[in-house]
Amino acid sequence: MAGTDSGVVFDTLVVVGPGLIGSSVLRRAKEYGTLARRLVAVDNSAAVCARVMELGLADEATTDGVAAVAQADCVMLCVPVGAMGAVAAQLVPAMKPGAVLTDVGSTKVSVTEAIAPSLRADVPYVPAHPMAGTEFSGPDAGLVDLFENRWCLLTPLEATTPQALQQIRTLWTRCGARLREMSPAHHDRVCAIVSHLPHLLAFTICGTADDLAEETRSEVLDLAASGFRDFTRIAASDPVMWRDIFLANREALLEMLGRFMEDAQAMARAIRWGDAEYIVDKIERGREIRKSLIENRQA
Template sequence: MTDPSPAAPQPLFRTLAVIGPGLIGSSILRRARQDGTIAAELVACDVEPDVCRRVRDLDLADRVEQDALRAVADADCVILCVPVGAIATVGAMVLPAMKPGAILSEVGSTKQSIIGAIAPALRADIAFVPTHPMAGTEYSGPDAGFATLFDDRWCLLTPLEDTDPAAIATIETLWHRMGARTRIIDPAHHDRVCAIVSHLPHLLAFTICGTADDLADETRSEVLDFAASGFRDFTRIAASDPVMWRDIFLNNREALLEMLARFMEDAQAMARAIRWGDEAFIVDRIERGRHIRRSLLENRQA
């Protein structure tokens, strides 16, 4: 007689509500649909009727709502996947409708601004666990998501000092089941790290593409015709959602401006090295770039 198969883990939540089923939100729904141990019922919510219709067509959730208050009323966990500039507003709107003991989370790319803005609306009987999955593409909308988006990627958790440890552990388990690695860090440190590894590269990509577009017509045409891989990489990043990145830049302005100032100093140093033929300096900078790329590959982040 063979031993019975081990029982599958029980779902973390009876009901999980995702507000904003775009790239991140729809990927969460897809993974939860596929996994089966995250939630027994999935609820998706968006104010746009066309988005709701598409979510139904894709069968991403058991229930689709336009009314956020209806969407969260019975949820054990609510994840806000709306643009950074709207997270606090939407959070303050749904918090009064959430049931005691539920968990509120979000996936914004900045943390201090979100935590500060939503703080007045927080309830003692609802745990708030901010997160930031470090994964994405340049695409947006319900069709952009995929179940493996978070595999082997980092999800950073930035809980408040008085957050219930059990709620933090539950959200950490949620992201592990999404396929992600997790780390708990301070919100201010999060914002500085993301300013250099994510926000500044996007700012540079948008700026470089804008510079190319501002060139004289003949030169711009040649740029588009003869674009090499380096420029194509920038255009991929620059194809990202403008509203999302506007909100990120404005909500993380202090850390981003600090990193931009440091980058400009380093760019000036590189310009001086090129002007004066300082080969050692140039090679050193290139080697450091190569080393970072190798480290990313070894860490399975590239």
Template sequence: MSADSSSPAIEPCFDTLAVIGPGLIGSSVLRRARQTGTLARRLIAVEIDPAFRERVTTLGIADEVTGDVAWAASEADCVMLCVPVGAMGEVAATALPAMRPGAILTDTGSTKMSVIDAIRPFLRPDVAYVPAHPMAGTEYSGPDAGFATLFENRWCLLTTLADADEKALERVTELWRRCGARTKTMTPEHHDRVCAIVSHLPHLLAFTICGTADDLADETRSEVLDFAASGFRDFTRIAASDPVMWRDVFLSNRDAILEMLARFTEDAQAMARAIRWGDESYIVDKIERGRSIRRSLIENKQA
């Protein structure tokens, strides 16, 4: 999506957008906003790390860069929290009291029930809150990791609260559509169960498999690293993800993750039995179902 000088100008979603935490997700939003000019007229990046602030300034992806959460929140009509899920409540506690009446708070956390619970004590009746989760990313982090097309044709899941402000939901949904994302609305509970199987469990397995490989005897371990095949390399790409972010995800969505892990463990044990007893039909069925899911992802433009 790029601006076309021959077509009418598109009114930005917001006048001032404050992105708190310009890492992979936050800096990608800022880059998209810079590229299209349709997200906000003014961009504020908030980062507590002075080195990252300097880098964001050098990259030129925001009009103003600051470490002052309250000041940025007071200037914006939309505040987007792009910090690790474990820090959402603490940052919201600083941002919300400073926000303008009528402004919108949103977040990009990959768990929703825990984030909503952390933010809820600080919510105000005159500030709408729209929880969101753009399901896009790479194994890289920091301001340099972002790119304007990160969300292109990826899903952004928006979750509804009992007292949801429909107009605020529409505005945040439109922002993500202008980022290139496909959007869907669901309850926080359903979101967390879905993400436990499609995102959180795969990461948990990748970290665990790489840990198992690292614990092997020295000779075998060196061969694993020397002769790693494509399947193992795929696991290592996922396992290279930010450890603090994923620690917070695992702990904040523990119930749904443990439920899915238990179901996976049962299926893994069933596969082990099939291999032990030579149950070819069971093994082939599992492989075929995996192939079918892969084909569906390709057809749905998610692979």
């Protein structure tokens, strides 16, 4: 049940997977005290659970997810997208009637389809995706203000109840996020261009640099300018998480990659034939996008 009388969204919030996103939610909940009265972290690693308690992020941390979710009023799945289905299959049967299930997966079609077989009519499900992060992972990586002024995309399903949707909206608003709702399919197309493709390019560029002849490679690493350093920051992200994201959103990602490759070829032709006007137009459009991000508080 929601803890409206005490000013919290939920009485007991269980975060499954206290990594960057999960531990940031826990930090926010501890710092402000408006998300839940009781916080429980679940992880399959006893060492991670011990670290959560050392950091004071939760009231309880346990490897026994089934027992934890049985007491939950909200269960937030913060595991890699490739693991969502299996984790839901294990935990959803143990949830009490009326408890809310939500997730923070970076892809929505694959995640909602993976979770669908485990859904119950008496457990409302609200898919969500907070678009915030760093290249770091684990419970030590969390930040209390990670979601401040960042978008959280909600993709409610036909069976999502208005009450559960409002509770999750309130939770993310209290985390500092800005909200937008869309369908899972539209979410995946948007994220393919604004998040997934940039990460794919960053991993690929760093791989290209790593494959260069040794002398050139050492100079690349010694003399790396800001542009390359920005790519390396993105490329430092968790490999398992991004492997799962690329595979889970393959259709939208490949579509956006194809369009990018066509544009890259057009830029190559402009450089080859000295088409200065085309080159300047592309650079100016990039500058305008940067300006828009700054004005929209996303940079």
